[in-house]
Amino acid sequence: MNRFAILRHLYPALRDHQRVEHSLNQLLRSTLDSVYLNTTPAKPKLMRFYQRNFFSILFLSIYKALKIPSAHRQLYGVINQSIRGIVTGCDNILDDEYKSMLPLAFPSKAQRFSSVMHILLFDRFLEQVLDKAVNDALLNRADKDAIHKQIFSALVAIGAEEASEEGGVKTILRPDQILTTVHALKGGELLRLAFITPCYIENSPAVRQADQAIYKIGLALQVIDDMTDLVEDLSVGHHNYLVSSIYHEGNRQEQDALQACLAAPDEISTPIEVLFPTSTRLVMQRAIGEALNGFTELYDAGFWLNRRDAFGVIKDLFHLRGLSRLDPLWPTYQDHHPGLSDTIHGSEENAP
Known part of the structure; x- marks a missing residue:
């Protein structure tokens, strides 16, 4: 299979990820006042979007190949992107850099604060999407709490390893x-x-x-x-x-x-x-x-x-x-x- 054929196989998952990002942008607009948002963010070209989101797209393609229902794939995609946003915000602070995943309009020199906002917002999105899954009967409350606890525990273990290398x-x-x-x-x-x-x-x-x-x-x-x-x-x-x-x-x-x-x-x-x-x-x-x-x-x-x-x-x-x-x-x-x-x-x- 050549590269074009592989990209063709991944394209449905790329479209799924675009829908994931659209869902998160809706959550962002309903959470944060528009004065803090860049309302005209640059739209990346398709290949750049694919490269930047390769693993998110790969995960969605795996879910589909394993015959996971569409509603579940969308849920997992939004959860994954929320986790990715939390990790990116933490990495930005630890590595003294700034990789943006949200169209925030804070001053360009306010990179640490923008990273903190990434962590706060994506944590809020994670909670909101899990609550919505309960309301949509995809999960019950006990499932939601168990999943949230597993995600948090895994993030803490990964973060603790990073912390052990500080200094x-x-x-x-x-x-x-x-x-x-x-x-x-x-x-x-x-x-x-x-x-x-x-x-x-x-x-x-x-x-x-x-x-x-x-x-x-x-x-x-x-x-x-x-x-x-x-x-x-x-x-x-x-x-x-x-x-x-x-x-x-x-x-x-x-x-x-x-x-x-x-x-x-x-x-x-x-x-x-x-x-x-x-x-x-x-x-x-x-x-x-x-x-x-x-x-x-x-x-x-x-x-x-x-x-x-x-x-x-x-x-x-x-x-x-x-x-x-x-x-x-x-x-x-x-x-x-x-x-x-x-x-x-x-x-x-x-x-x-």
Whole structure:
């Protein structure tokens, strides 16, 4: 299946996500006085909309492939977007940046306050959409409370991991430790947020299998982010899988280069694939393998994207994360690519 055919398969879910955003914009207009809103926000082009919302669209496409009813898909989409808004607002504050998901009209320099408003508004939207689901008889009150509690508990666990890295970390964990403690939360569990409500309401084997598959894709995605953010992570002292792999498993030349980077992270100008070619290739292949395993499990659960076609989608994810320059390192497709989880199991077997 070529890229155009994949986009054609995803297009109905893209339209579903447009309806999700329309629903949230209606909630926004009914919640916030128009004086605080940008009433003429720029409308993104279709491809830009697809790229910016790839995982939201992917989740909706999975729901449809698993034969989840339309009304439920709309509910899950709005819940997912509300969770995404809360997470984005928190990330903005923690990372001292501003990614907007709402057309707010506060001063351009008021980025922290705008981020706080994202958290407040999306939390309110989450409560409102769950209340509406109760009123529409999609949920009862006990279901609503249970789902809300599960979402909150998951967000706190993910946030607590992020909090543990504030101010920098002093120890470079082993790669398997990063996967099972750090990336399990801010990678795997982060993407699984989209399946808390479907698992509770649908409670089907296929949905539960998709939930586990998404965890693997989330793990891979966080490692891809680590490759993108290596310099930033070194500067602020955050855990990074590529750094860990070089430190604990790399050759002497790469370990020496890493020590120089640790001593002066702000002076790094050489790309990772030049500084650490062996480790970059290895980590890249592990991330590809883990994502492929996740997409394979999705296919087995009933999703339409097979393993070979997912290989190209994963390459697009590297591009979306700014890593198109790694294309020369891209492996040829194989029926089995060792993934990140394989290294965890190997470490457990070799542990004393």
